[in-house]
Amino acid sequence: MTTLSQEMILSWLEDVKDPEIPVLSLVDLGVIRGIDIAGNHVSIALTPTFVGCPALDMMKDEITSNLKGHGVEDVKISVTFREPWTSDMISEKGKIALKKFGLAPPPSQGLIDDIDVLEHAICPRCNGTHTELKNTFGPTLCRSIHYCLDCREAFEQFKPI
Numbered sequence: 001m002t003t004l005s006q007e008m009i010l011s012w013l014e015d016v017k018d019p020e021i022p023v024l025s026l027v028d029l030g031v032i033r034g035i036d037i038a039g040n041h042v043s044i045a046l047t048p049t050f051v052g053c054p055a056l057d058m059m060k061d062e063i064t065s066n067l068k069g070h071g072v073e074d075v076k077i078s079v080t081f082r083e084p085w086t087s088d089m090i091s092e093k094g095k096i097a098l099k100k101f102g103l104a105p106p107p108s109q110g111l112i113d114d115i116d117v118l119e120h121a122i123c124p125r126c127n128g129t130h131t132e133l134k135n136t137f138g139p140t141l142c143r144s145i146h147y148c149l150d151c152r153e154a155f156e157q158f159k160p161i
Contacts, residue, residue: 004072006035009042012070016062019055020140021158023101026059030089033080041074042067047085049161050141087161099124104146104157121157123148 002008010027018024026032026046034045044063048056056079064075087106090098095105104121119133121144128150135145136159143156 004037004040004042006037009035009037009044009067012066013063016059016066019058019062020142021098021101021103023097024090024094026063028091028094028097030091030094031059031085033083040072041076042072043076043078045078045080047080047083049085051081053141085161087158090158098158102155103143104155106158106160118144118157118160121146121155123151123153124155125153126151 010032013027013032014025016026018026018029021029029049031047031049032044033047034043036043036045046056046059046063048059053059060077063077067075088108090106098105102124104124107122118136120129121131121133122129123131123146126148128148130149132147132149133144134147134154138145138156142159142161144159145154146157147154
């Protein structure tokens with residue numbers, strides 16, 4: 001087998017998608033926090049987007065399945081909250097994928113927690129800025145529901161956290 005590298009592992013993990021947003025890889029979501037390699041044994045540090053993330057076990061299973069499918073003998077996944085996840089950790093590629101999927105990407109906020117940031121979403125369909133927050137609670141913990149006054153379409157925004 002080829003010598004494993006972090007770059008190789010990250011490229012394989014690009015195929016592991018967020019269970020709730022299937023166009024977004026866990027790498028682009030920014031939840032892969034560390035990779036340690038010892039021979040053919042790989043340890044992954046993972047920080048979920050929320051402490052009570054209902055998709056956590058599924059993500060761990062998908063990571064393990066993916067890496068074992070590439071010949072990694074032993075995969076260990078640890079959940080860490082040493083550095084809490086924020087929406088600023090989503091890659092630019094990930095933000096583009098969110099928008100193409102119809103979800104307004106979260107604005108970069110530099111860890112500022114302000115309801116004003118949530119209320120002023122940009123419509124992913126028409127790029128309109130005349131939008132209204134309809135509900136801070138969307139179909140998942142990480143989404144809110146908005147309405148665009150320009151194109152008159154409802155849309156979801158990935159919450160800035």
